[in-house]
Amino acid sequence: MKPGKRLFQYALIYKKSFIIGLLLLALAVSAELTGPFIAKRMIDVHILGIEKPWFETGTGSKNTVAFQGKFYKREDRLLPGERKGTQVRITQIGRSYYFIPRPANIEGEKKYNNHKITVSNKSVIKEYPAVPMKNKDLFKFYKPEIGGLVKLTGFYFVLLLFASIFQYGQHYMLQSSSNLVIKKLRQDVFSQIQRVPITYFDNQPAGKIVSRVTNDTEAIKELFVNVLSNFFTGIIYMAGIFTALFILDARLAMITMVLVPILLVWIKMYRKVASKYNHIIRSTLSDINGMVNESIQGMPIIQAFKRQKETVKEFEEMNKTYYSYQNKLLSLNGLTSHNLVSVLRNLAFVALIWYFGGASLKADALISVGVLYAFVDYLNRLFQPITGMVNQLAQLEQALVSAERVFVLLDEPGMNVVVRKAPRYKGDVSFKDVSFAYNEEENVLNDISFEAKHGETVALVGHTGSGKSSIMNLLFRFYDIKQGKILIDNKDIMTMPKQVVREHMGIVLQDPFLFSGTIASNISLDDPSITREKVEKALTDVGAMPFVQNLPGGLDEPVIEKGSTLSAGQRQLLSFARALAYNPAILILDEATASIDTETEAIIQNALEVLKQGRTTFIIAHRLSTIKNADQILVLDRGRIMERGTHQSLMETRGRYYQMYQIQQGQQTSKAV
Template structure:
């Protein structure tokens, strides 16, 4: 879908209005109040004209009092209608973007990892936050407001012609100039607004990446260089805003000038008529037309701004729907949800590539019996983590089959499959929340007793209890207030409490010190007992007890066997083993 910002994109408007359906009553009342505001807008100037011509000039005090009370009543009524109109349109807009934001977030969390490999996170934040806010403006300041302003102009011009068509023709002579200026302004400001939206996206992307990676910036003393990059992006954002303000600074004075021309024509024609005998135009009519001119020119001036608000809402909607239309979710057509998963895993001639035919796994075949432990070893880029990713269906295989308990993984209900595979990653991610919620992930089925028991098994209970608040301690974003070892232990508890049939340890002990590794190694051994486990480790000392060790190199299996069997082969595994132990003077096992 191209981002055109076409305000007449009826297909896009229909998609937006699908989210209005639950709020039909609010929308209908908003339209009704819009029509009412347009209908009563000419009443007050007419009452002032009537009062001036019939009561003030004739010295009728009682009539003046009655008309004043009527005008106060009309003013209060108009204010009440305006209040409810503003409240309803804003409520409608916020309700729509709330539902849309939920849809976008739900869709984003279901997208494949491949999508995030090529999409900046800051861009997605812009789509989910600021682009969605522009859609709310379609209802609060855009479409409905434009309809109301247009109706008001039509009604008032109609009343003006009905009151005095000759005077109306004279005072509305400059209107074509106003329409031309408005069109020029609308085209110029549209481009400026699109530049602003693009620079906002760039700014959010840069900030998200560099605040997240601020430690790298500081480690390598890149503050000045990154400052210059940010300065350039921020300057482009500033310049885009200045351009839009410059267009406004020209347009509004032009509108005021044209409005003054109409007012001048009104004064000239009115004075000429009053001086003539008999009177062609009454003082009340002139006063009425002065008020009407303001009520015509103000909406027309605002229409240009609101038209662009509507356009920006359409641009934002196109970007948001482009995310929703991204067809990179993992297919979830499987229905298999066996009562119990044993954990028999089988890879048969599996080929996998992240991009086209650049295969990172080639003809991969191996089997893990239920309750066994298999270890994947190899140099960086050998394909170890890719094997885990396709087992979880974060990516889809190109060729071959993967089965669990004899069932193709595509045939499992996706949530069921992933709920039975618990993964502990090398790069631990903790949310800015309590330790308890980081472990349970807000799953109500997991009790505090389950969490405490799991923490005791991995030897983490004591250190958690020493923290302020214990399990209610807030770890802050990415676990910044914990050591790497403590964060790793918490992620380990997170895996345990879900009681998985398959346990995956992806470099799970590489971030912890030797003392912490020894602390959890015994717990790991106990937890692997009776559970299918896949272990990825650079430290070969952690996998020597594995039932099977698979040596990968450039996506291919080079060797398979137990620790002792592989040592005897004197091949790839032996070389890795010697590099880690012999070169360090550590006794071989």
């Protein structure tokens, strides 16, 4: 499904608000577009209406005018059955007005000379006696129209007031609805990040993912908040204007309708070119975000190995590409926005001039000045929404490209989060003929089989790449096996939701991760079931309470990103306490003591002896001195278990484990047994 259609589906979630907003918009447009019609009536009826036929009538009636001892009333003001006398006319020549005391046809070219008006219409020339009118006499004929002008003016201001209220309402409804759509979309994107498997993050730089959650959703926000609002407003506004134009004059309206296909073709051509540029721009921006994130994470390495210049040069190349295509897009926007509107406006007015100045300008084809004024007014108003829509084309295309990238993430297969409590397992773990590969080319685990009973400690040792961490990743179901079975309490974990599998498992990684917050929140992770007392007990059990108490804020001491103000050993102790606070049935220590000093390691070792009671513990360790008391040690090499047993039994067999231990103790063996 195209991004536009999917965004429309998101909009349908809040369709009531959008519909209310569009109705208010239609009312606002209707109220606003009534203005030229009011102006037309004011001009044709109340201002230029003075040139309509007047009739001599009796005195005392409404709308009568006294002039030269007689009373006159305009033809359209006469009441039904009212007596009509002699017809007279008033006409304007230049800036002067003249009174003609007899019926006259005043349509055509007029000239005044020697108390006579000459009217030329085609080949017919007629003369009428005329009297120049003074301003005070002219005002008498305009005076009956003042009330109508005031009423229309007041009505127009009332319409403007209502239009302003409706404009505010539609703006609020459309904008708030748009914000709700983006809130929903951004929430879905972030929720999807929680659902996608770990393998997705193996292949995607963090900066690119962050760019989709922030930059791309922000671009889509502009689509709903600005672009669609402008397009909705523009379309309704144009529909209202074209309706009004057809009411005024169908022939003139048909001429202006030519603008619509021109506009549609222009938009299609623009989108075709802009789409290419925007794809490159958004992709490059993601690369820039990814590189910035990577550079910040690896700044100690960059500075230690003096790679600043090379890193800046690499960034410069990306930035140059981004700048180049941004300029190309700006050039395209410059050519299509202002220039498009100018060309269309000029074409429209050329057509209008041709219509009035060409062969159609005949006596029987003349339209009123009011219609002409209203038509010009509407024509000017027509280009306001066109300008608004054209100026939003850049954001429209950028938003659609961003939406496409966001929906690619949303379409990634993920797992549904299961909110379900499961009884705490006993902790028996069994691997049966498990084989696994991160890709199809080469297995990292081959026929792994072992059992860990409740309360036992199992240690996994081996050189880097031997498969130790892969075993734990499979147990946690960060990855799923292709062959064999993994059982917990004789239940196949592949038949259990991943959240249920992990519910009673705890893990401590070699590189501990602390969140922004406090010491206490990093232990409890804001789980209401883990009270402050449980937090304190976990810290005490791992021996971390002494250093926590020495912090200025104690348990409430702020922790900034990754806990960079704490030492590696302190961060590891907090990570250890976090795992234990959840009272796991299965505890995994993945190189948990690798980055800890000897004194801190001794603290953890003492705590472990107490904490291992009642739970199954897996220890992945390079430092073999930390696993002497393990109930079972598995020695791995190239994804296979080469040896298994206790520390004592493996030392007696003098195999791989023995060699590794001797090397770490600084005693080189002369030969392998």
